[in-house]
Amino acid sequence: MNVAEVVGRSLAAHGVDHVFGVVGSGNFHVTNALVAAGARFVAAAHEGGAASMADGYARVSGRLTALSVHQGPGVTNAMTGIVEAAKSRTPMIVLAPEVTSARSNFFINLAGIAASIGAGFRRVAPDSVAADVAEACRCAVSGAGQTVVLALPLDVQSLPATVAAHVTFVEDDDASPPVPELGPLIDALATARRPVFIAGRGATRGTSAARAALTALAEQCGALLAVSAAAKGLFAGDPWYIDVSGGFATPLATELITGADLIVAWGCILNMWTTRHGRLVSPGTTVAQIDLDPAALGANRRVDLAVCGDLTVIARACTEQLASRHAPPPPGCRTPEIRARIAAEGRWRDVPYVDESDAGRIDPRTLSIALDDLLPAQRTVVIDSGNFMGYPSMFLTVPDTAGFCFTQAYQSIGLGLSSALGAAIARPDRLTVAALGDGGFLMSVAELTTAARIGPPLMIVVYDDAAYGAEVHHFGPHGHPLDTVTFPDTDLAAIARGFGCAGITVRTLDDLDAARDWVAGPRDRPLVIDAKVVSSRASWWLEEAFRGH
Ligand SMILES: Cc1ncc(C[n+]2csc(CCOP(=O)(O)OP(=O)(O)O)c2C)c(N)n1
Numbered sequence: 001m002n003v004a005e006v007v008g009r010s011l012a013a014h015g016v017d018h019v020f021g022v023v024g025s026g027n028f029h030v031t032n033a034l035v036a037a038g039a040r041f042v043a044a045a046h047e048g049g050a051a052s053m054a055d056g057y058a059r060v061s062g063r064l065t066a067l068s069v070h071q072g073p074g075v076t077n078a079m080t081g082i083v084e085a086a087k088s089r090t091p092m093i094v095l096a097p098e099v100t101s102a103r104s105n106f107f108i109n110l111a112g113i114a115a116s117i118g119a120g121f122r123r124v125a126p127d128s129v130a131a132d133v134a135e136a137c138r139c140a141v142s143g144a145g146q147t148v149v150l151a152l153p154l155d156v157q158s159l160p161a162t163v164a165a166h167v168t169f170v171e172d173d174d175a176s177p178p179v180p181e182l183g184p185l186i187d188a189l190a191t192a193r194r195p196v197f198i199a200g201r202g203a204t205r206g207t208s209a210a211r212a213a214l215t216a217l218a219e220q221c222g223a224l225l226a227v228s229a230a231a232k233g234l235f236a237g238d239p240w241y242i243d244v245s246g247g248f249a250t251p252l253a254t255e256l257i258t259g260a261d262l263i264v265a266w267g268c269i270l271n272m273w274t275t276r277h278g279r280l281v282s283p284g285t286t287v288a289q290i291d292l293d294p295a296a297l298g299a300n301r302r303v304d305l306a307v308c309g310d311l312t313v314i315a316r317a318c319t320e321q322l323a324s325r326h327a328p329p330p331p332g333c334r335t336p337e338i339r340a341r342i343a344a345e346g347r348w349r350d351v352p353y354v355d356e357s358d359a360g361r362i363d364p365r366t367l368s369i370a371l372d373d374l375l376p377a378q379r380t381v382v383i384d385s386g387n388f389m390g391y392p393s394m395f396l397t398v399p400d401t402a403g404f405c406f407t408q409a410y411q412s413i414g415l416g417l418s419s420a421l422g423a424a425i426a427r428p429d430r431l432t433v434a435a436l437g438d439g440g441f442l443m444s445v446a447e448l449t450t451a452a453r454i455g456p457p458l459m460i461v462v463y464d465d466a467a468y469g470a471e472v473h474h475f476g477p478h479g480h481p482l483d484t485v486t487f488p489d490t491d492l493a494a495i496a497r498g499f500g501c502a503g504i505t506v507r508t509l510d511d512l513d514a515a516r517d518w519v520a521g522p523r524d525r526p527l528v529i530d531a532k533v534v535s536s537r538a539s540w541w542l543e544e545a546f547r548g549h
């Protein structure tokens with residue numbers, strides 16, 4: 001076997017069952033080798049789309065996933081999606097053919113690019129190719145996860161692999177991680193009167209073990225359960241779940257988090273979004289943070305208690321140690337009154353608002369609530385970036401954390417459509433809903449051809465304000481000209497039909513009847529809903545975001 005064949009076979013042996021990409025000469029053989037070994041190849045229209053599809057697939061399936069691109073421009077076309085994956089620590093292998101002669105038109109400094117975006121990097125060599133692939137896969141799936149660029153030098157790919165045997169690796173998870181000293185954390189949990197847990201991305205990896213461990217501990221010490229946006233859905237169904245902490249927090253969640261005397265962040269880096277620039281943490285509140293990555297501890301704000309380790313192991317150990325104490329833990333916030341308030345006010349749709357729909361445009365809140373009602377409960381919600389993004393994030397409920405795909409680590413627009421395609425391929429049993437702005441939709445519109453060709457259960461909702469609404473609301477109030485960020489109205493439903501998707505225009509609630517019919521089945525073609533939304537003012541979470549610029 002040659003090097004390319006061993007790479008393909010080894011990746012399949014390490015569990016890669018899907019590879020997304022655009023095939024050129026440099027990745028032709030390695031992609032075929034992966035397919036021959038049993039993986040499914042999904043051809044995208046653009047490498048940027050392929051990268052986000054791979055990212056979305058990996059996030060929602062929890063599986064190691066591959067992206068396959070051509071050398072040079074294939075890599076750079078994919079960059080934004082790769083950066084999002086790298087910042088989110090998505091377990092993804094980027095199969096990147098490498099030109100080694102700087103005189104080639106295709107030459108780029110691949111290792112330099114990987115280093116500059118915080119991705120892992122590994123180059124295969126003929127005498128160690130299976131070990132090189134194994135090491136790349138180990139880095140991708142171990143610990144908090146990593147996106148790894150696997151360089152496949154063109155002049156090496158066709159050489160015979162001198163050692164072709166499969167190499168296995170032992171995942172870090174297989175070893176029993178040590179339990180660190182927990183005394184101060186146990187004391188804080190035992191004495192807190194109003195503890196709140198905030199779980200982040202670190203609690204969403206792998207199985208539901210983290211949820212079980214955290215809910216057991218929260219029950220024992222009377223804590224309420226919140227999440228960062230990246231972990232939305234983690235505690236779905238729990239009566240003490242107050243949903244997202246941060247800009248998307250309901251008024252009730254805001255009140256309860258700011259009223260906490262102890263906040264424990266589990267696999268959550270407490271960034272400016274989750275804490276609203278620190279304002280959700282009251283001055284006297286004790287803050288504890290548990291994270292696998294020592295660099296995450298105290299990275300964004302001062303923490304009173306920092307514990308480095310596996311959060312599931314630590315939560316279980318805390319539960320055991322608290323149980324062995326003689327004094328029962330205080331009741332915390334789990335009172336009948338709070339429980340009743342969470343049931344009555346815990347969702348954004350329960351918060352009163354004045355519907356601002358007018359003749360030709362629908363209020364995005366009214367649209368989102370109606371969608372929440374017509375969508376099946378088993379759904380995956382995928383969000384692009386922009387002014388609109390909070391409406392679907394806040395008003396659409398999700399069944400669990402795999403049901404929410406939030407690709408905001410790089411704050412790029414234009415990733416959501418492709419992330420949703422990857423998510424839909426990962427969970428064909430669920431209806432995937434991509435929520436996009438018109439700007440992000442048009443940026444990625446080429447992938448509608450992929451959506452139409454593959455035909456997974458996919459609804460694409462475009463919050464269409466004929467503008468880069470985020471910029472309009474950022475600069476408009478200061479009297480700046482807005483011609484560079486506003487556009488003529490575009491018939492996105494007609495564009496969708498041109499690609500072979502179903503397309504409807506929604507200006508009123510009645511227009512959603514066509515969406516209801518589509519949901520009823522057979523859903524064989526993706527549906528694009530061009531929702532002409534009211535956009536008279538900035539969304540409240542965007543006001544928050546502007547402070548971070
Ligand atoms: C790739 C990229 N280009 C530009 C931006 C700057 N940007 C942030 S939000 C936004 C507007 C997005 O417009 P749209 O998708 O229609 O959503 P809206 O804000 O109108 O709701 C832009 C251009 C970005 N974040 N990412």
Ligand SMILES: [Mg+2]
Nearest residue numbers: 437438467469
């Ligand atoms: Mg817009």
